[in-house]
Amino acid sequence: MPFIDNILFHSSVSIVGLEKNTGKTETLNYILNRLRTMDVQVALTSIGVDGEHTDSVTRTPKPEITLFDGMIFVTSEKHYSERKITSEILEVSEMRTALGRLITARAKSWGKVILSGPSDTAGIKRLIDGMARFDVQTTIVDGALSRLSLASPAVTEAMVLATGAALSANIPQLVRETRFVQQLIELPAVEAKLAGELQTIKGGIWAIDAEDRLHDLEIPSVFLLDKREEDIFRFGTRIYVSGAVSDKLLSFLRIQNKNVELAVSDFTKLFVSQKEFNAFLKSGNSIKSVLRSKLIAVTVNPLSPSGFLLDSDTLQREMKKALNVPVYDVKNM
Amino acid sequence: MSIKQAIKQISGFNYIVNSLNIRSSAGRKQLFSLPFLTNGDDIETALDETETAVGIVNAPENEKRLSMLFSKLMQLHDISGTIRILSDKNILDDVELFEIKYFALLAESIREHAGQLKISFIDIPSLAKVIDILDPEKKRIPHFYVYDQYSPDLASLRAQLNRMPDQGYSEQEIEQARLQAQQLEDEIRKKITQQLYPHARALLKALHEIARLDVVLAKARQAKELGLCKPAIGDKKTFYTGLFHPEIRNLLRQQHKDFQPVDISIPMQPTVITGANMAGKSVLLKSVALAQTMMQFGFYVAAQSAAIIPVEQIVISISDGEDELKGLSSFAAEMLRLNTTIDNTRQHISQLVLIDELARTTNPTEGKAIVCGILDFFIQHNVQSLITTHYGIDMPCRKLRVKGFTENKNNEKITIDNINSFIDYSLEETTEKEVPHEAVKIAEIIGVNAAILERAKKYLKNDVQ
Numbered sequence: 135m136p137f138i139d140n141i142l143f144h145s146s147v148s149i150v151g152l153e154k155n156t157g158k159t160e161t162l163n164y165i166l167n168r169l170r171t172m173d174v175q176v177a178l179t180s181i182g183v184d185g186e187h188t189d190s191v192t193r194t195p196k197p198e199i200t201l202f203d204g205m206i207f208v209t210s211e212k213h214y215s216e217r218k219i220t221s222e223i224l225e226v227s228e229m230r231t232a233l234g235r236l237i238t239a240r241a242k243s244w245g246k247v248i249l250s251g252p253s254d255t256a257g258i259k260r261l262i263d264g265m266a267r268f269d270v271q272t273t274i275v276d277g278a279l280s281r282l283s284l285a286s287p288a289v290t291e292a293m294v295l296a297t298g299a300a301l302s303a304n305i306p307q308l309v310r311e312t313r314f315v316q317q318l319i320e321l322p323a324v325e326a327k328l329a330g331e332l333q334t335i336k337g338g339i340w341a342i343d344a345e346d347r348l349h350d351l352e353i354p355s356v357f358l359l360d361k362r363e364e365d366i367f368r369f370g371t372r373i374y375v376s377g378a379v380s381d382k383l384l385s386f387l388r389i390q391n392k393n394v395e396l397a398v399s400d401f402t403k404l405f406v407s408q409k410e411f412n413a414f415l416k417s418g419n420s421i422k423s424v425l426r427s428k429l430i431a432v433t434v435n436p437l438s439p440s441g442f443l444l445d446s447d448t449l450q451r452e453m454k455k456a457l458n459v460p461v462y463d464v465k466n467m
Numbered sequence: 468m469s470i471k472q473a474i475k476q477i478s479g480f481n482y483i484v485n486s487l488n489i490r491s492s493a494g495r496k497q498l499f500s501l502p503f504l505t506n507g508d509d510i511e512t513a514l515d516e517t518e519t520a521v522g523i524v525n526a527p528e529n530e531k532r533l534s535m536l537f538s539k540l541m542q543l544h545d546i547s548g549t550i551r552i553l554s555d556k557n558i559l560d561d562v563e564l565f566e567i568k569y570f571a572l573l574a575e576s577i578r579e580h581a582g583q584l585k586i587s588f589i590d591i592p593s594l595a596k597v598i599d600i601l602d603p604e605k606k607r608i609p610h611f612y613v614y615d616q617y618s619p620d621l622a623s624l625r626a627q628l629n630r631m632p633d634q635g636y637s638e639q640e641i642e643q644a645r646l647q648a649q650q651l652e653d654e655i656r657k658k659i660t661q662q663l664y665p666h667a668r669a670l671l672k673a674l675h676e677i678a679r680l681d682v683v684l685a686k687a688r689q690a691k692e693l694g695l696c697k698p699a700i701g702d703k704k705t706f707y708t709g710l711f712h713p714e715i716r717n718l719l720r721q722q723h724k725d726f727q728p729v730d731i732s733i734p735m736q737p738t739v740i741t742g743a744n745m746a747g748k749s750v751l752l753k754s755v756a757l758a759q760t761m762m763q764f765g766f767y768v769a770a771q772s773a774a775i776i777p778v779e780q781i782v783i784s785i786s787d788g789e790d791e792l793k794g795l796s797s798f799a800a801e802m803l804r805l806n807t808t809i810d811n812t813r814q815h816i817s818q819l820v821l822i823d824e825l826a827r828t829t830n831p832t833e834g835k836a837i838v839c840g841i842l843d844f845f846i847q848h849n850v851q852s853l854i855t856t857h858y859g860i861d862m863p864c865r866k867l868r869v870k871g872f873t874e875n876k877n878n879e880k881i882t883i884d885n886i887n888s889f890i891d892y893s894l895e896e897t898t899e900k901e902v903p904h905e906a907v908k909i910a911e912i913i914g915v916n917a918a919i920l921e922r923a924k925k926y927l928k929n930d931v932q
Binding site: 214243244 | 629
């Protein structure tokens with residue numbers, strides 16, 4: 135399926151850069167430029183990091199996105215006042231973010247805006263669901279992968295990854311790292327009913343017993359896990375970690391030799407190396423995710439910020455072979 | 468007393484406030500600014516409004532329109548901040564203009580529903596002129612931007628701007644044109660805002676009236692749900708039939724128990740109330756305080772019927788462990804509260820005084836003397852008060868006794884779980900000086916260790932002899 139059709143096939147898509155200068159903004163602007171001529175209602179927003187004026191990944195000022203007549207966008211009051219576009223306000227939220235309330239507006243011309251949306255996963259989810267009011271077919275989320283962000287792009291139905299020489303100047307290495315992210319994004323999903331219950335959990339480490347009942351293991355931090363190895367399996371070997379999962383946690387669970395079924399809230403909580411991740415799975419354990427997204431395309435930027443240029447054709451070919459999704463060069467879309 | 472203070476001081480009032488289903492944030496703000504009414508006419512006006520609303524809420528034919536009205540109230544944003552900016556003659560930005568348009572359209576629709584429902588006690592001014600100013604397209608949709616219709620110049624500049632990228636203009640030239648358009652928009656915003664200045668007062672009144680409507684409707688719904696009644700303004704005395712305490716009734720219901728409502732009259736003089744332990748004396752005082760408070764904030768009250776004399780102050784002394792937290796012994800705190808009532812009397816501040824087990828935390832000889840001293844003062848100054856006590860008091864004042872234990876006809880086993888069905892909580896006038904001696908019996912029922920009770924009985928016997 136062509137790139138743009140594939141995006142419109144989903145009700146929500148996030149665009150996520152794996153490193154700064156991997157061309158996320160170019161990807162977003164390319165998509166919007168293509169959508170301009172199509173007769174579909176799309177909406178745009180971004181995952182905000184509360185109180186930060188800069189992009190959470192790049193630490194550079196947030197880039198402006200070019201929108202066209204008819205597109206709906208959601209941004210904070212502060213960035214709305216700085217817009218360079220004629221747009222009609224449709225709604226003002228009562229909920230406040232650090233940058234003010236959220237403004238939903240419809241572009242009445244082409245122009246530029248800075249997007250800054252809800253800063254938590256539930257807020258993004260509500261926003262996407264609410265877009266049906268304005269007959270929106272697809273909501274595009276300018277995503278971020280960040281420890282600082284409370285919101286995860288995994289909440290969208292599909293994802294586009296922007297990757298490139300900025301992440302690694304070695305093609306096999308770059309492909310391997312991107313493939314690993316894909317693997318995390320597409321972790322098997324926790325069964326729907328259980329996932330609903332897990333989503334209400336705010337923190338901590340929980341055991342899931344054979345009847346899907348949840349038990350708080352009352353371990354305040356994963357760093358204290360090894361002091362409790364006796365009793366963490368007292369309700370069985372299904373464990374839910376609501377917060378971050380580290381290499382240390384995976385290796386601790388692995389050496390227990392219990393065939394652990396680990397559930398995480400979403401892939402952005404996995405701060406693990408490929409090596410430990412693979413070792414964990416190979417020793418008979420498994421990982422499932424409450425939120426599960428789907429990678430629908432990868433864009434590559436063969437140019438690194440230091441000026442190093444990868445061979446675009448090889449990069450696209452290798453990437454496509456390993457990930458089995460369409461791959462596009464942002465400099466040549 | 469403010470609503471916030473009442474929540475802190477009056478047992479069960481927080482439950483009343485929390486079970487009010489107020490739809491809008493403006494309504495919630497309005498609730499917390501309700502005054503404690505002391506003038507009979509003001510209270511009557513407030514109660515009449517609630518009565519009208521009760522009539523509307525209870526009429527089955529209104530159900531559909533009411534639910535539409537409630538959903539409109541839920542959409543209400545509190546735009547008092549924006550109205551203030553307007554009143555201060557500042558220029559509004561698009562978000563603020565949007566808020567005013569959104570509000571004006573909503574207010575017009577609420578006004579229409581309220582008119583259809585014949586809600587007479589609110590007066591929402593028409594905001595049609597405000598809508599005209601902010602809706603040049605006449606679409607009556609709550610969206611806003613600086614419309615092309617405001618200025619032909621702006622319209623043509625925007626059209627040109629839209630074509631520029633395709634006509635090979637440089638970014639600088641486009642930016643220049645954009646700035647020009649922005650300046651035009653700013654001028655228009657200034658003009659629109661100036662047109663809105665004269666309507667600031669009407670906007671504020673509409674917001675206030677809608678918030679009030681939200682609160683009164685919530686009070687009416689609550690009156691229906693909790694079975695409250697409209698009190699009359701009392702003249703010579705306050706009286707209740709079927710007085711109850713909604714929060715405690717609810718707690719009892721959860722345990723499948725009943726709350727027994729009580730009848731009581733409270734004349735303009737002290738009344739001493741005696742009765743066994745667990746006979747509901749404290750709950751009685753709490754219910755009286757709650758009903759008095761509710762009426763003076765314009766609520767219906769938790770009783771079957773009521774006539775209540777408004778007072779300027781409700782002085783309550785019911786030990787709840789708070790005093791210790793303030794570093795006062797319970798005796799010291801109680802004595803200091805009594806000072807308030809004496810000061811009030813001297814300053815002719817009308818008050819209802821409710822004291823639970825006066826001077827019980829000191830020795831009986833002095834405790835009894837203090838009770839008599841206070842009663843003497845209250846009798847002399849006709850202080851409307853209820854004082855519960857376990858002391859046998861011989862003073863020339865009105866006395867009520869909680870009937871207490873009823874006959875155990877079927878010889879059932881009385882336990883802590885069913886004890887309340889063996890107590891008659893109703894009150895009767897008495898002239899007896901003696902107080903009920905049932906403490907040991909009750910201790911036995913609730914399962915106090917026999918080792919203690921046997922010894923207590925022994926001492927009791929010696930004492931009598």
